[in-house]
Amino acid sequence: MKKIEAYIRHEAFEAIRKELLERGFPSLSIAEYKGSGRQKGITEHYRGSELTIHLRPKLKLEIVVESKDVDVVVETILKHARTGRIGDGKIFVLPVERAIRIRTGEEGEAVLQAHPAEEIPAGA
Numbered sequence: 660m661k662k663i664e665a666y667i668r669h670e671a672f673e674a675i676r677k678e679l680l681e682r683g684f685p686s687l688s689i690a691e692y693k694g695s696g697r698q699k700g701i702t703e704h705y706r707g708s709e710l711t712i713h714l715r716p717k718l719k720l721e722i723v724v725e726s727k728d729v730d731v732v733v734e735t736i737l738k739h740a741r742t743g744r745i746g747d748g749k750i751f752v753l754p755v756e757r758a759i760r761i762r763t764g765e766e767g768e769a770v771l772q773a774h775p776a777e778e779i780p781a782g783a
């Protein structure tokens with residue numbers, strides 16, 4: 660199992676979420692992050708004074724998948740997150756040692772299987 664962590668622009672997320680869902684990856688987490696890349700800062704002017712903004716808002720997308728699925732997920736993220744402009748973000752792939760579904764106690768790759776659509780009760 661691998662965990663894919665992607666720092667992306669907010670605008671890219673909806674298209675990524677939609678395509679991952681279509682490809683059978685409904686489970687993911689996101690969080691608002693602030694970070695800096697190699698530009699170190701962007702200088703802006705506010706009421707006559709100059710200030711350098713070091714931290715830019717990004718979304719962090721986290722998704723744990725079977726190792727065989729890493730490439731398709733990475734390609735999906737790249738497809739929608741790359742504009743070619745500075746600050747498109749970054750993707751990291753990490754090993755995952757254990758996964759446990761709390762409700763059932765299931766372990767391992769079984770935890771990563773998507774539900775068949777008919778089994779999902781509304782509001783779950």
Ligand SMILES: Nc1ncnc2c1ncn2[C@@H]1O[C@H](COP(=O)(O)OP(=O)(O)OP(=O)(O)O)[C@@H](O)[C@H]1O
Pocket residue numbers: 666692693694695696697698715717744745746747748749
């Ligand atoms: N090495 C890193 N470790 C942790 N987070 C990182 C790292 N590199 C980038 N990030 C995160 O990714 C965000 C976007 O990075 P960014 O796209 O600016 O990377 P970059 O290396 O400067 O590339 P670019 O030249 O395309 O801007 C950062 O704001 C930060 O949140």
Ligand SMILES: [Mg+2]
Pocket residue numbers: 695696697698745746747
């Ligand atoms: Mg940058």
